[in-house]
Amino acid sequence: MSTLIESIPWGMMVGQVPLFNILVWIGIGVVAVLALVFIIAFFAFGSLWIQAVAASADVSMISLIGMYFRQVRAPLIVHAKIMAAQAGLDISRPHGITTQRLEAHYLAGGNVMNVVQAIIAAHRAGIDLNFDRAAAIDLAGRDVLDAVRTSVHPKVIDCPDPRRSGKSTLSAIAKDGVELRVRTRVTVRTNLEQLIGGATEETVIARVGESIISSIGSSENHQAVLENPDMISRTVLRRGLDAETAFQIVSIDIADIDVGDNIGARLRADQAEADVRVARALAEKRRAEAIALEQENRARVAENRANLILAEAEVPRAVALAFQQGNLGTAPPDTN
Secondary structure, three states, X not given: OHXXXXXXXXXXXXXXXXXXXXXXXXXXXXXXXXXXXXXXXXXXXXXXXXXXXXXXXOOOHHHHHHHHHXXXXXXXXXXXXXXXXXXXXXXXXXXXXXXXXXXXXXXXXXXXXXXXXXXXXXXXXXXXXXXHHHHHHHHOOOOHHHHHHHHHOOEEEEEOOHHHHOOOOEEEEOOOOEEEEEEEEEEEEEOHHHOOOOEOHHHHHHHHXXXXXXXXXXXXXXXXXXXXXHHHHHHHHOOOOOOOEOEEEEEEEEEEEEEEEEHHHHHHHHHHHHHHXXXXXXXXXXXXXXXXXXXXXXXXXXXXXXHHHHHHHHHHHHHHHHHHHOOOOOOOOOOO
């Protein structure tokens, strides 16, 4: 060693210290720093890394350290990756459920555990649902896990929904004017293909309610509806009310149907009363016109009587004038 040091030129000495020694100490310092970083990282993420390795979840220590600096919850990502691996999902790179894709979904504000659980449930049920679609559904604000569960186990919706509208029944009127109060239950399953951009439960409830009211309104009488209520269900179901919605309607069932008021009779009674009032108004108008005509005739009689009195008043004046002129009692001259 001393021979090697002596053979080093004077120009390669720094402050009487060989450059080789400096490089050795630098290497030792780098190794020590790396060892310290590894020890700190192992104490911080060792348990998570061991869990991932034991579950064959393919999560490296460097990824765990990177999650710390990227402000990502490492336990959440590791547990999600372990769940996916244990469920038999594809976690291989680059198309599987990788650590980077889980981190990206977390940083985008998505619910990582919900997405992974939804994919596992869909995988168990034989539903085709990949990570990209599940993540898109989750970021769109839909509950992807509930959507998958509804696809497997259909959901029952009340129509109308008392929680939304405050009404417990639909009111429809048949052609004979009798009101029917109907409560319907709609069984739906989620349509994952149209979940993004598809209409929600409110649209399905509104469409079903409108169709039921229209179907009852086209019935000749309420007895036909009471005798065969499933006719209404079949008619409504054939209209394809689930188009462009996030659901597929499985069935529409009439849960309850009651007879309400006879709206037609009440309307006819109100119309008759209105007609009576119109007739009374017309009769009163004619009476008023007759009274006015009578008053006009009386005024004419009074006017004619006044003219007669004026004419009678002219007679004495004519007599007096004839007397003055000496024409009173003389015969008129013969014009022949």
